[in-house]
Amino acid sequence: MTSQPVFGIVGWKNSGKTGLTARLVEEFTRRGYRVSTIKHAHHEFDIDKVGADSFRHREAGAHEVAIVSDTRFAIMHELRGDPEPTLEDILARLAPADLVLIEGYKREPVPKIEVRRLDARSREPLAPNDPHVVAIAADHPVSDTSLPVFDLNDTVAIADFICSLPQLAVT
Structure with missing residues (x-):
């Protein structure tokens, strides 16, 4: 995988x-980090x-x-029937950053936090079947895990946790 530190935010829709x-982008930027993001749709x-004009092109x-x-600049790449690029392909196109946060990409083998909301509890938790989920952020108590659990709104604690992960070396 890339040499840039990558951390994922995963969970079900909404x-x-x-x-x-x-x-997290706001918090890491406040701390002086250069952060990039990738959102999977x-x-x-x-x-x-x-x-x-660009649409016409x-x-x-x-x-x-x-x-x-x-x-700013943006580059739009038309796939025109080609397969969706891999996360690695997209990471290779990014400029160097202190941290790349990826939203989505549930099945990628990167350290990630699972986001859970009480009103979405009918969805199957991701952590039990994904060894790359290293923590959970929820808006309700979670007791069925040995992973660290954070209040979904405690951004500072979550950012501190991400910085503490040795595989990320976010300093």
Whole structure:
């Protein structure tokens, strides 16, 4: 896998993954870390607008379209029937960072925290069947595990835990 420290945030739909990821980015950035994120989507998405020049380029058949300004750039890569790239492929495209947080990618062999919400308890917990889940963040008491359990909203404690993992070496 990549030489950059990678940590995952996983859970079922509407479990609070995005909220926790955003809070962790804010916390690590506050601490002075350079953080990148990767969000896995299980559905089609588009970051472009119909009618925009870049949209027209893609519609015309461009393989990649880069949009560049003095504040940001984005590269859109059209798969056009090719298989979805692996997490490793995407990590290789990222600039170096102190930490890469990945949201989703439930089945990847990276250290991760499982996010659970009380109203989503009907879903099967992921931790019992995934040796890469190293902790749980929940909005309710969790007693059926030997893993560390954090309050879903205790971002500082979760960030401290992530920094303490020897395989990440986030310093």
